[in-house]
Each structure stands twice: as C-alpha cells, then as structure tokens.
Amino acid sequence: MRPNLSRILGVVAGAIAMSSCATPPGPPAPSARGGPPAARGYIDVGLAAQAAPFEAYTRRAAAIDPSFSGPAEIAADLTTAAGYEPRQLEASMIAYGALAALQEPGFVEAVRHADRRDLARRLAADPDAALSLPSASAAAGRANAALTRRGEALAGAGQRVRKAAYAVQRQAWSKAKIPNAAARLAAVKRAAAYRAEPADRAEVAAAVTEAGRRSGNSPVVARSLAVAALTVAGQDSAARSLMSEPRSAQCLRWAKLNYHQCLAAAGTHYEDIYCLGLHAMADPGQCVVEATRATRSVRRASLD
Secondary structure, eight states: OOOOHHHHHHHTTTOOOOOOOOOOSSSOOSOOTTOOOTTSOOOOHHHHHHHHHHHHHHHHHHTOOSOOOSHHHHHHHHHHHTOOOHHHHHHHHHHHHHHHHTTOHHHHHHHHTSOHHHHHHHHHHOGGGGGGSTTHHHHHHHHHHHHHHHHHHHHHHHHHHHHHHHHGGGSGGGGSBOTTHHHHHHHHHHTOSOOOOTTHHHHHHHHHHSOOOOOOOOHHHHHHHHHHHHHHTTOHHHHHTTOOOHHHHHHHHHHHHHHHHHHHHOOBHHHHHHHIIIIIIIHHHHHHHHHTSOSSOOOOOOOO
8 A cells, every 4th residue: 555645745736856263073162263273174153053953954854763663753753854944944054064165274264365355245246256266166065065965864864764654554553544633733833943952063063074075066055155255254244144045945945845735635644754754854855965956057256
C-alpha cells in the first residue's frame, strides 16, 4: 500500500520541484574587527549569532532517524523539522556562508586593506562586486562548500525518511487514522521558530571551519561574500540589508507552505512521515543546494 499521494499532492500542486580575533574550530572568540592575524580566518560573534538558526536547523533536522516506532516519535520529529521561519532561515543561510568565507585569510586581509567606506558603498549597491576582491574565488569556494554540505545532508536525510513512509506500512499502527490532526498541525505551526541552545555558537564555529571548498558562484554566494566583507569593514547595517535573495526566499516559503498543506491533507501516520521527509527535510535541503547554483552569470564587478 502506498501513501495516498493523489490526495496529498492535490493539495500541494503548487510545490516547487526541489531537491575576535582569529579562532580555530571551537567556541567563537570576540569579534576580530580590530585586525585578525593574516594567517587565519576568524569568527565574528555577531555574524555567528545570525548564522546559528541555519546551522541548528539543518543539524537537528538532518539527524532525524527514519526508523519510526510509533506516533509519539513521529510527533516529536514533525516539530523538530518545523523549527525554522523561512525569512529567518534565508538570512541565516547567507550569514552562515559569510562566516565560511571569513575563513579565507587572503580575503579577510584584502578587506582590511581596502578603503572601507568606499567598499561598503559599492557592495551595498552591488553585492556581486565582492567577487572581484583578492582571494574572492577561494572565499566563494568556502561559502559554497559550507552551504552545499548542509543542504545535501538535509536533503539526503529527508529522502531516507520519505522512503520510510513506505517501509513502515508493514506495521499496523502506521495505517491508523490520526486522532488529533488539527492539534498536531497547530503544534507544528507553533514550532516554526528557532530555539537557541548553549552549544549552538560553538557548533557554528566548528562547522564553517571544516567545510572545505567547492567551486561555483551564485547570487547567495555573492551575497555571503559581500556580507563577510562588510562585517570585517564594520558596516553591520549595510551587511544586514543584503541578507535576502528572492529565488531562495521563495523556495523556502514554498517548502514550509507545502509542509503545512501536506499535513493538513494527511490522514494516517505513514502519510505524516511522507510529509516530514519530503516537505520538511528534502525540500528545504534542496533549496539550500539550489542556492549555491548560479541561475545567471554573476558579474565580477570591478572595485578599482
């Protein structure tokens, strides 16, 4: 018996096809705006706080175990995977990419030696201009790799959970009707916010310093570099204005909307698992992956 996809997919027909000072890995140190050593990247504590929701959500949701033993476990996982607000996650994703870019020493040094006011003015007007800075390619590679790694892990975990919706039907409880569907959906909607934990900032610092590099520019990667540069330049206000990108924002909003609509249509526990895996995990994970892929030619504007 397959999940009642005709009923679920009828509701979600609009779904988008998806798929300081310098510190080593560890707890963030105070902001390095006074001048980090040239040999290492650094963690800006303010940026780390902004990146924490993205890191925490992708880590917690990707850890959901596809071996389900009963309705109570499913209910807990439904709220865990709902733990993000699309606009916050979008901004946090860009902050996370920016932190990864700041692990490239040459990029940080280039910003330190630039005319900061002029740099801030140009980047605020054209985030793509950050791609022309010295060592920008290496910094973009770090941002791309950090985001791709998180997106792929979440999307892969979501597909495993989605497949579990079929396997779990061997257990009779999975085909039982959900007795409290309205309350379950309300609980999921209430959970759509980031809840900080003491270890979150340390998790961010460790994650961005171990992601490696991956080639490729995209509007989100370019904005991550611009935010990183503006943060080093002490232009926090200008940096915050760049923490949004239309295509990624729409993708994340659709993922959350489809999750809620799928749960509203689901009538059995195995259908809840299907909604969880596809729309609360695989879809937003694929949104992150797609955010690292260029949909247009990202112009390397001159900063000279």
